[in-house]
Amino acid sequence: MTYQGVLSKMQTELGNPIQYYLVFEDSFLNVNQLLNKEIEINFAGYQCLNCNKKKKIFRQGFCYDCFYSSPAVGDWIMRPELSTAHLGIEDRDLEYESKVQLQPHVVYLAVASEIKVGVTRKTQVPTRWIDQGAVQAIAVVEVPNRYLAGITEVALKDHYTDKTNWRKMLQQNNQIFDLIAEKAKIESLIPAEVKEYFYAQKNDLYELQYPVLSYPAKVNSLNLDKTPSYAGKLTGIKGQYLLFEDGTVFNIRGSEGYIVTINV
Template sequence: MVYSGVLTKMQTEFLEPIQYYLVFKDDFLHVNQLLNKNLSLTLVGHECLSCGLDREIYRQGFCKSCFFDKPIAGDWIMRPELSTAHLGIADRDLEYEKSVQLQPHIVYLANSSNVKVGVTRKSQVPTRWIDQGAHEAIEIVEVPNRYLAGITEVALKDYVADKTNWRKMLKNEIDDESLQDWRLRLKEYIPEEAKVYFIENNNETHLNFPVEQYPEKPKSLNLKKEGNYSGKLVGIKGQYLIFEDQTVFNIRANEGLVVDINV
């Protein structure tokens, strides 16, 4: 059977194990049910996630024009410390920026390939941790806006990583760490403006991914270059599909591609 649509990040449910869904306009796939089945992926076009036009995807699922013009792709998305809605100052669209920036945000520690610090909206917990392939995570502070979360992350990344090594994450080369100990060690480095928001009593969240075989030497599939690929699905972790031949495909990094998936 062939499923067709525009790739967007997989939707998830926090269950044992994590449940994954690919959602298209007219179809959806429960990806967990495809484990141990052969899939064929074929690139058939592009569709910008903002304007919907068939334009080459530039970054984050957007064409070049939308990436530089639309508020959903502002610099503050990737660098929350640049947020200015709390000051009433617009970047691209103040009303949109208020709707996203002026809501509770979490600064957290997650362990995927290593312990790292990150920022997400409170409403995106634990989705953000699932997307990063973290097997454990814990909140540090809950602040009322994105700016405070951003300056806290900037302060803490002098003492802990802020990036995930995707190869180590997919190979499952991970060490269990006491995130409780980590957050207590980092507490003194939280900026004064955010110290009052430190979460005093907290527990780690543990996540279990549906992976039957981890790749020893993961090879990233470039569907834009290859055009098509076929393989047996043996795992899903983060936003990656893992295949038996050690090929891995990052759904999030390929948002905006229009594909046929033959099951």
């Protein structure tokens, strides 16, 4: 069968293992069903996820113009501590920014390649952790806006990384951490205005299972601009990556806005 459409990040469903779906305008594909099968991916063009024009993608699925104008990719997205909607101050569009920033956010610890600290909207739990390829995760605080989550993350970055080593995440990693014990150390590290939101008694530990038949010994990232056609046997899905038998890995999230044809 042949599927064609604009790539956006795979939709996921929590399960054992996690279920992954590629959703196009007129069809969808349960990617788990392709495990251990040969698939072919062909690059067919670009379409900006914001303006829908057939323009070259600049970053995060957006063309150059949209990346520097849309409120959906303001600096506060990557740096929550820059959020200003709680002060009534606009970055690009106060209505949009208020809708996103002024809602419950969670600061968490997660293990993908090592222990990292991160921020997500409460509505994105556990989706955010799945997208990062985390095998364990635990919420540390739940705060009423993005700014408070951001300053908490900044304080904790002195003690934990805020980045995922994607190569290490995609390889077999049997290292286990005690996130409940780690969380117990954090209360004294968070800003004073956030301490009332600390999850002192709540220790809901998420353990996430991914549909991976085998992990690559080495990884080679597929870039559709350089390699517009690729075929291989799918052996796993983790984070937003497809893993292939020959060690090739394809970052769906990193290829948002690319038009592809997938032959199954």
